[in-house]
Amino acid sequence: MDDDRAEPGALAPESLRRRRFMARGAVASLAAAGGAAALPGAVQAATSDNLPPNVPRWMREPGAGFLNPAYGVPSPFEQHVLRKLPDTPPPFPTATRTPLQSLFGTITPNGLFFERHHAGVPPIDPAQHRLMVHGLVERPLLLDMKALLRFPAVSRSHFIECSGNSMAEFKAPGKGSVQDIHGLISGAEWTGVRLADVLAEAGLLPSARWVLAEGADAAAMTRSVPLAKALDDALLVYGQNGEMLRPEQGYPLRLLLPGFEGNMSIKWLRRLKVGDAPFHTREETAKYTDLMPDGTARLFTFPMGVKSVITAPSARQVLEGHGFREITGLAWSGHGRITRVDVSVDGGRHWGAAALDGPVQSRALTRFRFPWVWTGQEAILQSRGVDEGGNVQPTRSALLASDGQNSAYHYNAIQSWQVASNGEVGNVHV
Amino acid sequence: MDDDRAEPGALAPESLRRRRFMARGAVASLAAAGGAAALPGAVQAATSDNLPPNVPRWMREPGAGFLNPAYGVPSPFEQHVLRKLPDTPPPFPTATRTPLQSLFGTITPNGLFFERHHAGVPPIDPAQHRLMVHGLVERPLLLDMKALLRFPAVSRSHFIECSGNSMAEFKAPGKGSVQDIHGLISGAEWTGVRLADVLAEAGLLPSARWVLAEGADAAAMTRSVPLAKALDDALLVYGQNGEMLRPEQGYPLRLLLPGFEGNMSIKWLRRLKVGDAPFHTREETAKYTDLMPDGTARLFTFPMGVKSVITAPSARQVLEGHGFREITGLAWSGHGRITRVDVSVDGGRHWGAAALDGPVQSRALTRFRFPWVWTGQEAILQSRGVDEGGNVQPTRSALLASDGQNSAYHYNAIQSWQVASNGEVGNVHV
Numbered sequence: 025m026d027d028d029r030a031e032p033g034a035l036a037p038e039s040l041r042r043r044r045f046m047a048r049g050a051v052a053s054l055a056a057a058g059g060a061a062a063l064p065g066a067v068q069a070a071t072s073d074n075l076p077p078n079v080p081r082w083m084r085e086p087g088a089g090f091l092n093p094a095y096g097v098p099s100p101f102e103q104h105v106l107r108k109l110p111d112t113p114p115p116f117p118t119a120t121r122t123p124l125q126s127l128f129g130t131i132t133p134n135g136l137f138f139e140r141h142h143a144g145v146p147p148i149d150p151a152q153h154r155l156m157v158h159g160l161v162e163r164p165l166l167l168d169m170k171a172l173l174r175f176p177a178v179s180r181s182h183f184i185e186c187s188g189n190s191m192a193e194f195k196a197p198g199k200g201s202v203q204d205i206h207g208l209i210s211g212a213e214w215t216g217v218r219l220a221d222v223l224a225e226a227g228l229l230p231s232a233r234w235v236l237a238e239g240a241d242a243a244a245m246t247r248s249v250p251l252a253k254a255l256d257d258a259l260l261v262y263g264q265n266g267e268m269l270r271p272e273q274g275y276p277l278r279l280l281l282p283g284f285e286g287n288m289s290i291k292w293l294r295r296l297k298v299g300d301a302p303f304h305t306r307e308e309t310a311k312y313t314d315l316m317p318d319g320t321a322r323l324f325t326f327p328m329g330v331k332s333v334i335t336a337p338s339a340r341q342v343l344e345g346h347g348f349r350e351i352t353g354l355a356w357s358g359h360g361r362i363t364r365v366d367v368s369v370d371g372g373r374h375w376g377a378a379a380l381d382g383p384v385q386s387r388a389l390t391r392f393r394f395p396w397v398w399t400g401q402e403a404i405l406q407s408r409g410v411d412e413g414g415n416v417q418p419t420r421s422a423l424l425a426s427d428g429q430n431s432a433y434h435y436n437a438i439q440s441w442q443v444a445s446n447g448e449v450g451n452v453h454v
Numbered sequence: 455m456d457d458d459r460a461e462p463g464a465l466a467p468e469s470l471r472r473r474r475f476m477a478r479g480a481v482a483s484l485a486a487a488g489g490a491a492a493l494p495g496a497v498q499a500a501t502s503d504n505l506p507p508n509v510p511r512w513m514r515e516p517g518a519g520f521l522n523p524a525y526g527v528p529s530p531f532e533q534h535v536l537r538k539l540p541d542t543p544p545p546f547p548t549a550t551r552t553p554l555q556s557l558f559g560t561i562t563p564n565g566l567f568f569e570r571h572h573a574g575v576p577p578i579d580p581a582q583h584r585l586m587v588h589g590l591v592e593r594p595l596l597l598d599m600k601a602l603l604r605f606p607a608v609s610r611s612h613f614i615e616c617s618g619n620s621m622a623e624f625k626a627p628g629k630g631s632v633q634d635i636h637g638l639i640s641g642a643e644w645t646g647v648r649l650a651d652v653l654a655e656a657g658l659l660p661s662a663r664w665v666l667a668e669g670a671d672a673a674a675m676t677r678s679v680p681l682a683k684a685l686d687d688a689l690l691v692y693g694q695n696g697e698m699l700r701p702e703q704g705y706p707l708r709l710l711l712p713g714f715e716g717n718m719s720i721k722w723l724r725r726l727k728v729g730d731a732p733f734h735t736r737e738e739t740a741k742y743t744d745l746m747p748d749g750t751a752r753l754f755t756f757p758m759g760v761k762s763v764i765t766a767p768s769a770r771q772v773l774e775g776h777g778f779r780e781i782t783g784l785a786w787s788g789h790g791r792i793t794r795v796d797v798s799v800d801g802g803r804h805w806g807a808a809a810l811d812g813p814v815q816s817r818a819l820t821r822f823r824f825p826w827v828w829t830g831q832e833a834i835l836q837s838r839g840v841d842e843g844g845n846v847q848p849t850r851s852a853l854l855a856s857d858g859q860n861s862a863y864h865y866n867a868i869q870s871w872q873v874a875s876n877g878e879v880g881n882v883h884v
Contacts, residue, residue: 080582082722086672087574093550094536095528096565099705101580102698106524120523128645128693129609134563135526136697144517150531152510174779179559179811179821215558242516263558265695267566268532275529292512349604381609383813391609 107136108203118142119186121207124335124354130181130381130389132210134265139272140186140208143243146292150276153240155260159298162227169276172260175217179263180282181388183356185209185328187285187312187433193420194429197451202338205451206439209356211389214280215263220255223298231300237279240294247288248302249281253326257282257387260293283358283387284326285433287312317428327358329436330417332365332392332409343398343447351378351394357411361386364410367394371404371440371454372419378407386412403443404454420453537566538633548572549616551637554765554784560611560811560819562640564695569702570616570638573673576722580706583670585690589728592657599706602690605647609693610712611818613786615639615758617715617742617863623850624859627881632768635881636869639786641819644710645693650685653728661730667709670724677718678732679711683756687712687817690723713788713817714756715863717742747858757788760847761866762795762822762839773828773877781808781824787841791816794840797824801834801870801884802849808837816842833873834884850883 098105105127107120119140122132132138150169158164186208192198198205223235228251235254239245249258259280262269269275274291281288287307302308302324314322332355337343351369355362361384366375378392392407409417418426420437427434442452528535535557537550549570552562562568580599588594616638622628628635653665658681665684669675679688689710692699699705704721711718717737732738732754744752762785767773781799785792791814796805808822822837839847848856850867857864872882 080576080578080670082576082578083670083672083674087571087576092565093539093569096537096567096569096700096702098525098564098697099580099699099701100577101705105697107526109523127696128607129643129696131561131643131696133695133697134528135522137526139523139526141517146512146517147530148510148512150529170774174777176780176823176825177558177782178823213559213561240510240513242513244513265563266557266559266561267528267535267563269529270526271529272526275531294510344600347604350606352607383815385813393606393608395606 105136107138108207119208121203122210123203124207124209124333125202125338125341127335128391130211130354130391131265132212132389134212134267134270134273137210137212137264137270137273138184138186138208140286141241141243141272141291142245143241145272146241147271148240148275148292153276153294155277155293156295157222157226157298158295159236160229160232160300161223161298162229163225165222165226167222169262172217172262172277175221177215177217178259179213179215180259181211181213181385182280182282183209183211183387183389184280184286184289185331185356187287187328190435191432193435193437193439193453194424194431197453199451201340202333202335205339206333208286209354209389211354211356212264213266214259214261216259216261216278216280219258219260219279219296222260222296223254226298228298232298233300234298234302236295236297236299236303236305237288237290237293238295238297239274239290240292245287245290245307246303246305247290247307248305248324249279249288250326251298253281253284281326283328283360285312285328288326312433314427314433315430317430325434328356329434330357330359330362330409330411330415331355331436332362332407332417333439334367334405334407334441337405337443337449338441339449339451341449343443343449346398346400348395348397351396351405351407353392353407355380355390355392355407355409356388357409357413357415358387359415360412362390362409363412365390365392366408366410367392368406368408369396369403372406372438375408398443400445402445404452405441405443406438408438535566537568538637549638551633552640553633554637554639554763555632555768555771557765558821560641560784560821561695562642562819564642564697564700564703567640567642567694567700567703568616568638570716571671571673571702571721572675573671575702576671577701578670578705578722583706583724585707585723586725587652587656587728588725589666590659590662590730591653591728592659593655595652595656597652599692602647602692602707605651607645607647608689609643609645610689611641611643611815612710612712613639613641613817613819614710614716614719615761615786617717617755617758620865621862623865623867623869623883624854624861627883629881631770632763632765635769636763638716639784639819641784641786642694643696644689644691646689646691646708646710649688649690649709649726652690652726653684656728658728662728663730664728664732666725666727666729666733666735667718667720667723668725668727669704669720670722675717675720675737676733676735677720677737678735678754679709679718680756681728683711683714711756713758713790715742715758718756742863744857744863745860747860755864758786759864759866760787760789760792760839760841760845761785762792762837762847763869764797764835764837764871767835767873767879768871769879769881771879773873773879776828776830778825778827781826781835781837783822783837785810785820785822785837785839786818787839787843787845788817789845790842792820792839793842795820795822796838796840797822798836798838799826799833802836802868805838828873830875832875834882835871835873836868838868
């Protein structure tokens, strides 16, 4: 199948869609070579010996009654697809990570959406929950969930990424999976109220410039939000992928600032105070600032930069058998829509445009796909995202040249996965 | 707030987006009238007595460690949001229904996606599962899941609706909720392989016209699929909302025929046989045909007609308090994109265009929204979907005039919800 090998740089999505992905005759050769034995998990020719396949035992008797009828759960065969906890022991839980290597499309199931919290998950009774809006407003407000649910609503798909995602890569290549390294990113369809509508009900005073958002957890998480963002696309969300927010995602109410660092999308939202200047809370001064090589620290670096990562093949996976496989991954940008993702299989010497699943949405996860035929050679797989603002995902050396190695946040460099000749995939810095 | 009442027919989405949804001064009047007592669940003026709100108990101590860290679950306060089983006793389970009245946006969480099966849920081991492709093909194939996962993939959002959804409405208005009446419709982002790609691998013979699809359940569910559909947008899906299919949705492989009656999207797909004519299986002759008033039966009525339903307010709900509320619901069509949804609050005398959440996708659930101020008058709420083919959702009398009352499938008439002056909402046929 060497003749069918993808030539990076020579492939465009349109041609790929029309192109046969397996060489004509591959099936026949496979059968001659012993079928599945030659190409693990691949196509067998159907013959009189295996046609029709044996009737499996689950066709011989009716299935169980409804499995988990009221609220379904995954197949027992999928019990390895889980969020991963950090090694940090209780009572200091910090985060769980999304199993990017096992997921498809752009939706992260709510049960697998990454978590990050600073004082555990508060067990909020929604009937008791209130949102206060005060400060530089004409009419301070106190809203309960029933009031918020009566505002006009909107549903939109957006990613949330912890600004500390991938932070260990500033120092050295992590040994774990893509989940371990980059798993603090997830995507969902959110439903809620435009923050602009709520602020209009309160009536902004002319001096209003910033909004303090406070969570109802024991950390009383607080961040300052520029008024321009609050009036642009900020939402107060109560719905996530069709149902109410999960407890660990801010049930019953979360501020959602599309594209901004995840920490600012305050969970368990209880208070919005309008001011004329940023509030300089702990989480935007001592934390969530970016230490530069010259010793100064950047404050208020809100949007997450354009970024992408190949989720399969990725570190800790082992390629089974040569031949065609699709390289797939996710791209996103805090600045708007992804317009292009380039993929390289030779460490960045040649690049080809990946296909993007549509509709591509602003500040949302975008699934990309790139065809590849692996013939057993060593390879270095990379992806490079580009957004509608013309921002291009940087190489690691370019990122370090500008930001140094002391930052912990906003790591968005190109990820390199090294494929060994035995099929093992690992993380490398090139 | 009478002056702010929505005038059906006079409202367009653009004007609504710019319009304050509560009359200016409403908050002050509310405070004077006793705040929440006057408008249950609505806005209170914040005063020195309630500002800041009492610190709730969940802010006084750290939250629990990670709640269901590996695979999260909904809040204990959401335990009423469940699929509903039929009254039919075991061992003959038939279906569960999606709680449309409690959901947001367009994604149905996998745990709440409606189910319909004819012989229970087979406990399939994906390592043992095979798909056979045979009949009028050059190269019969036997594919395991690893082979299918190596084909080029695509992710797309589509609804699935049981063609028997809402069937009781042919006879008389159901007494239940929107879940009971219309709950055999759900939507998801699906990931899988284009059926056209698999058929190309097998190589279609010139006489190929139809494809038989067979499921690996004990019912061996079989349906005939026109080749044109198979080569157009049909998918072999393994992913649903980001993760592997749930067992009750066909794990590990399902045929997805976007827009066609749900029964044809064969679950637990094990066999595709290409033929030159339909196969006339039980499920397309004795069942899933449409008995007409003249005694003939329509066969092969595949696409689900254009349809919509208001999910809130809907039957069994009770409106709490007068004032602004958003009328919201879902629209879909088996023929393509929804282009318009009209809403009436006076039983169809006047209509206004609802706002549609974007991006609107073909053969996918579309969320619509329409502003309404309820002042305590009786009202009859209706929605009417229109698709890109110009198909208009019929009134019930128009549907019965053409199809009679003997059909059980493809009921897509306009739903009328009657709001009583005490706020109770019920199902009526007008």
